[in-house]
Amino acid sequence: MAVRTFVGGIHPAQCKYACDAGTVTAPVPARVTVPVGPSWVGYKVLAPKGTEVKVGQKLADNEGFMCVPTHSPVSGKVVDAKPYRAHTGLEFLGITIESDGKQELCEGIAPVEDLDSMTPEEIRNVIREAGMLGMGGAEFPTHVKLSLPQGVKVDTVVVNGGECEPYLTSDHRMMTEKADKVVHGTYIVMRSVGVKRAIIGVEDNKPDAIAALTAAAGKYQGIEVMPLKSSYPQGYEKAIIKATLGREVPPGALPFSVGVVVVNVGTAAAISDRFTTGLPLIKRYVTVSGEAVSRPATVEAYIGTYASELVELCGGVKGELGKAIFGGPMMGVAVPSLDFPITKGTSGIVLLGRQQALFWKEMPCIRCGRCNEVCPMFLQPSEIHKYALAEDMARAEKLFAADCMECGCCSYVCPSKRPLVQSIKLAKQYALARRKK
């Protein structure tokens, strides 16, 4: 049987240097800056400047449905709680804590004993209180994903192990080393939405992860591990649903419209951690890799650790650093320096050498059609690009610019090195803004 996949996509060089290296556990950092919320507007700071905090203590919270609390990853003293310029260039509220190194646990941190007697609402509330955000990079609140609108029935949970970005290995390491946790987290997610079937989709370039997960999944009913073709963007939500179940999520709709809930493997493992140890989301796996890193590795790091510390942990910069990326090289954000803290969604820090980071001169479009072939959303990137450059956003929208999921396959394959996805993102923003009006 052919390995399952979606339609379109690309096969960039994988460069998964950190794949065989064991995971490095980062030491407790002397200073962390914990970003608050997905959007910090309306957050109430519970630990103002000068407060002594302990591990797992709530630092800030917001009553809003789309909000999750922030917890302290270290024990120590809050030295600052003010807006800071995050790696994306946007302003965030950051709570800076100087650690005392004792790592004392906050009172009330306790495992959940009676999972089987909990209702889905109670499970979702525990997940919210633990500050769970989508750890694949999108940082979408997990409890929102699991709260289905009235009358919507889902039948399957898809756990996303399609770590398709080059260089990144954090999900791979997670699945191999903590397969039990991933499967246990999957079970909790199944409970929280009341379904009996889950599929853990893993790209077939990670056979050890597939083996570990298959062994772990045997202990549960209804959890299946499914190998998928290694192809970018296999880990895109709509792509992995198409690959695992053959269902296509309609334009503009969420996965529950085809009866599916998707969570990342990292999120599943973090949920399991909360139920078994009581700790909220304060740590994550981060891949530090790229040609300009001395010893590429996956690091288990505290949220809020500065990227520069993680790079030092991996032997520092090798050669001339050209570009530093938060996230993977296909969708990640290039940052002006390494002096930024990692967030709950930072799956990797990729450092590219100067030669590699230089970019090619744009040439005219020769209408080769490669972008149309690879677009997983079946768009015509070259056409949308043309209208976007002419600032004819109405025409761009008519070509469904808003369907773009920004994977960047079109720009990757373009032989004329045109900034296709970059201009389509702009057209998409115009289209979304117009819809809001």
Add this chain to the structure above:
Amino acid sequence: MPWPGARSDGVMDMSEKGLIITAAPHLRDRVATPRIMQVVFIALMPAALCGVYFFGPWAAINLVVGVASAVLWEYAIQKIWKFDITISDGSAALTGLLVALTLPPAVEPWVTALACLIAIGPGKIVFGGLGYNIFNPALIGRTFAALSWPSVLSAGYVAADGITAWKRGFDVVASATPLGLLKTGEIGATSLSRFYGPLFFGNVGGSLGETSAIALLIGALFLLFAGIITLRIPLVYLLTTAGLAMLFNQDPIFHLLSGGLILGAFFMATDYVTSPIKPAGQIVYAVGLGIFTFMIRMFGSYPEGVAFSILLMNCFVPLIERFGAQKRFGEVRNRA
């Protein structure tokens, strides 16, 4: 305007010393437009070498004149009008090669050079350069020459004698093309199968690079495996022509192998710039090519119709592109 920080290899360094910041994606595929042009150029080499072998020294001279003059014309025009010099993208050299390959092997070289001027100037740069031209530039050049100096061109069709042609040197023996013979009615009454061998290997009268089917197919295979072209346009084009030939009681194999059909189908009709992008549009385009080619051969006053049909269908590309609903991820399947 040259780009700030542009280097000769087309790579740019816009950062001052700090980290480079761009929007994602941060990786790009190695395939680049100049590379594609080089690959097509290389894929045409078997046909060019066959032409040189069969037609003698004039063919070699015309090939060199074609490539060199096309590059030179592009450089001169862009220099005079103060445009960016784009000869390094390789498209001018490829156009020059195609002009030479589609002209008669022993045509006087000034015709090749002038055809290249028309191909590069009015055929390409006037429209805005690479990527903006409506018509296949090489065929604009070739057709210009064919319409302007028909007798000079017909004198350029020489016998494909191989070693003998080289021994004769610059003296040439005129020869008719099989399609010309078919048009004048000198052949066709009996079986044409005696032409199959010569047409397949190339020892037959015709344009410089169109006679050897085997050499062209080797190049076409190379393009297919390099992922530069797909079979869609060439296959539909060839099948349409063959099908029409059968319908009109002609010899389909003779029609497939003769004239510029294989060269046109694999190397000119597949030109990215002047063919439709959408798969469905490509099929419509290719069917149109087949119909025009066969109709001109059968009922037109010219023996060969490949160049005209490609130019004609080039006109229809914007129209073809307008049709066909766009499929959208998630739309059709869930409605059904």
